[in-house]
Every structure is written in structure tokens, then in C-alpha cells.
Amino acid sequence: MGMIQEFREFAVRGNVVDLAVGVVIGAxxxxxxxxxxxxIIMPPIGLLIGGVDFSRxxxxxxxxxxxxxGVVTTPAVVIGIGDFINTIIQFTIVAFAIFLAVKVVNRMRRKQAEQPAAPPAPTxxxxxxxxxxxxxRAK
Known part of the structure; x- marks a missing residue:
């Protein structure tokens, strides 16, 4: 019974829930x-380089x-270079968006750290x- 209780505590701990939310939002x-x-991005790029569709x-x-x-008995074996290029561009966009989000969070944390705390009340x-x-002094 101890293992089930331990797992329940682990599963409902804030970090696990935050991770699950992050995975869903990331997907x-x-x-x-x-x-x-x-x-949106690849069609204009393809047009600029002569109407090329990267996915092809x-x-x-x-x-x-x-x-x-005329029936295909053995399909062609191909390496999808265009799909790979699309994936690299997608990764770059996601990485840049995450970079910007982390930068904003770090800036907010820095501003909080810079604000002086109110002096404590005298004991x-x-x-x-x-x-x-x-x-x-009065005497």
C-alpha cells in the first residue's frame, strides 16, 4: 500500500502536473x-526559388x-530531403519562440529581484x- 500512496503523491505533485501541461501545450x-x-512560410520561399515545393x-x-x-508491385525508395528542410525550419521557429518566452520570464524575474524589499518592522x-x-535625548 505504501508504494501506491507514494506514487499518488508523486503524480499530484506540482512539478509532474506542470510537466504534463507543458507537454500538452507543446504538442x-x-x-x-x-x-x-x-x-504560410514555405510557399513564398518556394515561389522565390522558382516555384519549388520543398515537400516534393x-x-x-x-x-x-x-x-x-501498370500496377505498382514495389514502391519507390526515397529520401525526403524537402520534409527534412521543413522540419528544420519548424524546429528553428519553435526554438526561437521558446527562447523569447524564456527571455521574457528571465526579464520579469530580474525586475522582481531589483525591486528593494520593504525594510522589516522594528522588533x-x-x-x-x-x-x-x-x-x-529629552533630558
Whole structure:
């Protein structure tokens, strides 16, 4: 029973929950970046370099084999260079977005650290000593 209780404490601890939320948000962000790269960024880049669609860039290692009726019996073996280029661009965008987010968080933490804390209230002993000092000055 102790192991189940220990696992429950581990699973509901803040760090694990935060990690789970981060993974879910990261997956959703990855889909957004994929759509951004595939549908918005790559078409203009392809147009600028002569209408090339990166997703179609492949290195063919073996052509597809077809029979007399034209049916593919063995598919082609290709290396998807264009998909790799798209993935590199997506990674760069995600890494830059994370960099900016971390930079903002660090800037906020620095500002908090720079703000001076309010001086602590005097202790009862300090108040008593202050009263004694003031009484001695008054005499």
C-alpha cells in the first residue's frame, strides 16, 4: 500500500502536473508551427526559388517497380530531403519562440529581484531601545 500512496503523491505533485501541461501545450504549439511553416512560410520561399515545393524534394534510391498492367508491385525508395528542410525550419521557429518566452520570464524575474524589499518592522527590543534613546535625548 505504501508504494501506491507514494506514487499518488508523486503524480499530484506540482512539478509532474506542470510537466504534463507543458507537454500538452507543446504538442499543440507544434501543430501550429507545422501549419505555419507548411502553409504560410514555405510557399513564398518556394515561389522565390522558382516555384519549388520543398515537400516534393526527394532523392530516389530505387524507382518504383510496376507490372505490365501498370500496377505498382514495389514502391519507390526515397529520401525526403524537402520534409527534412521543413522540419528544420519548424524546429528553428519553435526554438526561437521558446527562447523569447524564456527571455521574457528571465526579464520579469530580474525586475522582481531589483525591486528593494520593504525594510522589516522594528522588533520589540528595537522599539524599546528607541524609546530609551528618545527619553535620554529629552533630558
Amino acid at each position: 499543440a504549439f507544434g501543430k501550429i508551427v507545422t501549419a505555419l511553416v507548411d502553409k 524534394w526527394v532523392i530516389t534510391l530505387r524507382e518504383a517497380v510496376t507490372d505490365a498492367a 520589540a527590543e528595537e522599539k524599546l531601545l528607541t524609546e530609551i534613546r528618545d527619553l535620554l
